[in-house]
Amino acid sequence: MNLPHHPRIPSALAGIASLLLPAASFAQEAAGPAYQAASKYNLQPPVSEIASQIYDLHTLVLIFCAVIFVAVFSAMFYAIIYHRKSAGHEPAQFHENTTVEIVWTVVPFVILILMAWPATKTVIAMKDTSSPDLTIKATGYQWQWGYDYLKGEGDLKDVADGIAFYSALATSYEERTNVKPKDADYLLDVDNRLVVPVGKKVRILTTANDVLHAWWVPALGVKQDAIPGFIRDTWFKATAVGVYRGVCAELCGKEHGFMPIVVEVKSVEDFRAWAAERQKARTAGAGAAPAPAAAAPAAPAAAAPATPAVAAPVAPAAAAPAADVPARAATSVAARSASGG
Amino acid sequence: MQATHSHPAVHDHHAHAQPTGLMxxxxxxxxxxxxxxxxWFSFTMFLVGGILALALRSELFQPGLQLVEPEVFNQLTTMHGVIMVFGAIMPAFVGFANWMIPLQIGAADMAFARMNNWSFWLLPPAALLLVISFFVPGGAAAGGWTLYPPLSVQMGPGMDLAIFALHILGASSIMGSINIVTTILNMRAPGMTLMKMPLFCWTWLITAYLLIAVMPVLAGAITMILTDRHFDTHFFNAAGGGDPVLFQHVFWFFGHPEVYIMILPAFGIVSEIIPAFARKPLFGYTSMVYATSSIAILSFIVWAHHMFTVGMPATAQLFFMYATMLIAVPTGVKVFNWVATMWKGSMTFETPMLFACGFIFVFTMGGFTGLILAITPIDIQLHDTYFVVAHFHYVLVAGSLFALFAGVYYWLPKWTGHMYNETLGKAHFWLSVIFFNITFFVQHFLGLAGMPRRVPDYALQFADFNMISTIGAFGFGITQLLFLYIVVSCIRGGEKAADKPWEGAQGLEWTVPSPAPHHTFETPPVVR
Incomplete structure (x- = not known):
């Protein structure tokens, strides 16, 4: 399922690019395990068709740029070396040449069309959010994400309907302030991952509760602003099972750097099992739910006493996700107060 | 940089009873x-903005929070941007315009001399507001230099101070621009038709029109923020029928022409310097004028490429992508023109020429990353990452700032009457260009690999490049103190500069003595 992401670029051209920019030469190396840490010099290994197209577009444009760069600056440096006064070069006095000027206007224009053509196809594909198999609303809060699985259209339409939870940074305050050593997923770990099935079209609706946020998962090729009072949408179809990490990409206040996004792509069977587990816990009510401590799924009013009191006033009630609202976990609230939030 | 009255060739009868000292x-x-x-004002603000940059780069030296709290970090990034754009780069170009446009077109002074004084003296109070804002409750504005609501509506009084400062700076820019347009259109020496004008004047004429067109748009946008903050209007609040994205459209309708406001005069300076040191006329003067105009016109129809991720229709994304890519054509024409001017010239590489060549080389890299960012799908991946930070520093630092340095070294002999120290000037160039690339080249990798901008802390795989970038930033910052030393020692003394210190230089400014006397061209020269 994992798409190779460099089939269209002739390797000779890629070789030229790699002489110029380390970015290109590491493209191969980066195609390893599909998580953020895998990439250091280039776009992350793509795990969706759109992300692959973006990766290829970037390589294509980079090669065009590299070729033009070499051509233009070979001329410039040739002139700098040979047409200098200390080398005894006498100045020519030519200027204005209509033919030359037309050529260097038309040729770049043609090159632009060569770049715009594949880009246009990708833009149109990116915007096609129709017929999703699963629809999830992602709400940006200062400073965490809330996810609501909505009733959808496809064959997964009822499977996850009604599952809702918050997803906040799981990296400890002690790690951030250098008291404890930082683990491998430093700042890229959350208490509750967004779980989606592989090979299914997942439509993400974004909105926000307070200020602008942006929902971004590089490996999936998705970045969509979350705008308070408005719904926007985007989509992805993951091509490989795995865990993919992203971050909020729109400045949203002081904890902007601390609201990551973690998407766990499971096989369809595993996804169904996960959803069934969640649904069972949801209908059983908060007290009985064997859920992780950081995210006890809670029925809205009845569960309030069961949740530690400190959580209640902090929960952003004004924009509570639709049906049943999980109260924000006590642990994450404590971490937040400790961090001066 | 003081003009003196001592040169024998000067008609000094106007210099009577001048106030002295501060007055x-x-x-x-x-x-x-x-x-x-x-x-001097812009250099001061450049140092202030530079200190903010070094503070934020220090925090980013290692992962984890070490020096500043996240809210302070956001103030640093925001004010670094605001101060560098509005306090350093823009006033520096206006300073060049004031000094050089009358000298280049053979005018005695600017058209509106008193307004000229007023447009300068508006700047220090505005700068003061920006600096003071760090010390009010809640600190300085921390919503990014783009001031996006609703975040900017949440801020403390520091945001109000920033808004007032921008209003004042905008008023100053508009007055300066009116002055420049009027001067260029009405006060050219007899015989100097528009198409004989030096390119620096041409680029500033076009820039001034851009400023007059878009500064009021910025004023409108930030006034709406102000009333949303204090008077319960809901321009940008969906709960009251407003739209946060409206601000972005209005802001970038200002913001994109603003980008060219900061680069077109730089093109002008470089277009003066390359022919002078290649001892060969500019290859395509006419096409340079048309290219500049095309860039200016296109700048009005590309604004939404700054906001591809807000979620606009496919047709809008395509339109703004095509329009943005189109800008590569006139920009390419400029670069080709400069290279063709150098071709078969007889070049020497004094400091102004070094900075001009460095400008072409490094600015073009910024142009290429601009083209990459113009492609909508790639932009959606790279929007608000360090790739964007690298891109705009390549065009604003290696572009605008290097051209400003080139211009200072080029005209410093005319301003001061002394030659600067050539060895130190060359050292300034090489240190600047090396440290600049150490600082910003690695940021391309950071952005590609997924590091967002405007964060005080980052995942561990970004640690190496951030450390390199911070080291480069300190090198670059300290190098600029060398520039200050070079300029100050050039003002205080040095080898006497000839009226035309550069063999290949063209233009009326070289026909007046060095240093340029207090009053020049009281009788307009006649241009053939």
């Missing part, structure tokens, strides 16, 4: 004095 500078209506003040 000379407060009351001056002389374009050279005002230009000097603009340049």
């Amino acid at each position: 000379r500078w407060i009351t001056t209506t002389n374009h050279k004095d005002i230009g000097t003040m603009y340049l």
Whole structure:
């Protein structure tokens, strides 16, 4: 399922690019395990068709740029070396040449069309959010994400309907302030991952509760602003099972750097099992739910006493996700107060 | 950079009963004095903005929170941007315009001399508001230099101070622009048709029109923020029928022409310097004028490429992508023109030429990353990452700032009457260009690999490049103190500069003595 992401670029051209920019030469190396840490010099290994197209577009444009760069600056440096006064070069006095000027206007224009053509196809594909198999609303809060699985259209339409939870940074305050050593997923770990099935079209609706946020998962090729009072949408179809990490990409206040996004792509069977587990816990009510401590799924009013009191006033009630609202976990609230939030 | 009255060839009968000391500078209506003040003001703000940059780079030296709290970090990034754009780069170009436009077109002074004084003296209070804002409750504005609501509506009084400062700076820019347009259109020496004008004047003429067109748009946008903050209007609040994205459209309708406001005069300076040191006329003067105009016109129809991720229709994304890519054509024409001018010239590489060549080389890299960012799908991946930070520093630092340095070294002999120290000037160039690339080249990798901008802390795989970038930033910052030393010692003394210190230089400014006397061209020269 994992798409190779460099089939269209002739390797000779890629070789030229790699002489110029380390970015290109590491493209191969980066195609390893599909998580953020895998990439250091280039776009992350793509795990969706759109992300692959973006990766290829970037390589294509980079090669065009590299070729033009070499051509233009070979001329410039040739002139700098040979047409200098200390080398005894006498100045020519030519200027204005209509033919030359037309050529260097038309040729770049043609090159632009060569770049715009594949880009246009990708833009149109990116915007096609129709017929999703699963629809999830992602709400940006200062400073965490809330996810609501909505009733959808496809064959997964009822499977996850009604599952809702918050997803906040799981990296400890002690790690951030250098008291404890930082683990491998430093700042890229959350208490509750967004779980989606592989090979299914997942439509993400974004909105926000307070200020602008942006929902971004590089490996999936998705970045969509979350705008308070408005719904926007985007989509992805993951091509490989795995865990993919992203971050909020729109400045949203002081904890902007601390609201990551973690998407766990499971096989369809595993996804169904996960959803069934969640649904069972949801209908059983908060007290009985064997859920992780950081995210006890809670029925809205009845569960309030069961949740530690400190959580209640902090929960952003004004924009509570639709049906049943999980109260924000006590642990994450404590971490937040400790961090001066 | 003071003009003196001592040169024998000067008609000095106007210089009667001039105030001296501080009052000379407060009351001056002389374009050279005002230009000097603009340049010192912008250099001061450059140092202030630079200190903010070093503070934020220090925090980013290692992962984890070490020096500043996240809210302070956001103030640093925001104010670094605001101060560098509005306090350093823009006034520096206005300083060049004041000094050089009358000298280049053979005018005695700017058209509106008193307004010229007023447009300068608006700047220090605005700068003061920006600096003071760090010390009000809640600190300075921390919503990014783009001031996006609703975040900017949440801020403390620091945001109000920033808004007032931007209003004042905008008013100053508009007055300066009116002055420049009027001067260029009405006060050219007899015989100097528009198409004989030096390119620096041409680029500033076009820039001034851009400023007049878009500064009021910015004023409108930030006024709406102000009333949303205090008077319960809901321009940008969906709960009251407003739309946060409206601000982005209005802001970038200002913001994109603003980008060219900061680069077109730089093109002008480089287009003066390359022919001078290649000892060969500019390859395509006419096409340079048309290319500049095309860039200016296109700048009005590309604004939404700054906001591809807000979620606009596919047709809008395509339109803004095509329009943005189109800008590569006239920009390419400029670069080709400069290279063709160098081709078969007889070049020497004094400091102005080094900075001009460095400008072409490094600015073009910024142009290429601009093209990459113009492609909508790639932009959606790279929007708000360090790739964007790298891109705009390549065009603003290696572009605008290097051109400003080139211009300072080029005209410093005319301003001061002395030659600067060539060895130190070359050292300044090489240190600047090396440290600049150490600082910003690695940021391309950071952005590609997924590091967002405006964060005080980052995942561990970004640690190496951030450390390199911070080291480069300190090197770059300290190098600029060398520039200050070079300029100050050039003002205080040095080898006497000839009226035309550069063999291949063309233009009326080289026909007046060095240093340029307080009053020049009281009788307009005649241009053949």
